[in-house]
Amino acid sequence: MKNIDSLYVVIGALYLVIGMLLGIVMGMHQDFTLAPVHAHIDLVGFSAHCVLGLVYRAWPTLKEGALAVVQFLLFVIGTPILLVGIAVAIKSTSATLAIIGSLLVILGAVVFLVVVARGLLRSGRA
Numbered sequence: 001m002k003n004i005d006s007l008y009v010v011i012g013a014l015y016l017v018i019g020m021l022l023g024i025v026m027g028m029h030q031d032f033t034l035a036p037v038h039a040h041i042d043l044v045g046f047s048a049h050c051v052l053g054l055v056y057r058a059w060p061t062l063k064e065g066a067l068a069v070v071q072f073l074l075f076v077i078g079t080p081i082l083l084v085g086i087a088v089a090i091k092s093t094s095a096t097l098a099i100i101g102s103l104l105v106i107l108g109a110v111v112f113l114v115v116v117a118r119g120l121l122r123s124g125r126a
Helices: 004-029 035-058 066-091 096-123
Strands: none
Touching: 004 035, 004 066, 035 066, 035 096, 066 096
């Protein structure tokens, strides 16, 4: 996937706007019940997606191959499931979506570790 780096940064920027909007709405209503969702939007949504994109941009050979695509899909699909799941868990007693989303995101992080370790350590560029 040639543009995985750009896609990650664009998705991260989208999460930045969503996180800020949620923060503004919470502040306007003085209801901070969804503060954990807001924090995860900013950290997993914005920060992590942008950092992943910047890593793929800095080391372009890392985005070659199927493993980078698998990692991207796990992270990009897992993140909204995690975020919605956290909101559902806060508003109800079901943490199922949050668990599924967190497992997808952590699996994406583990695959990213493999991609980075394999790509950088093998080539001596770490």
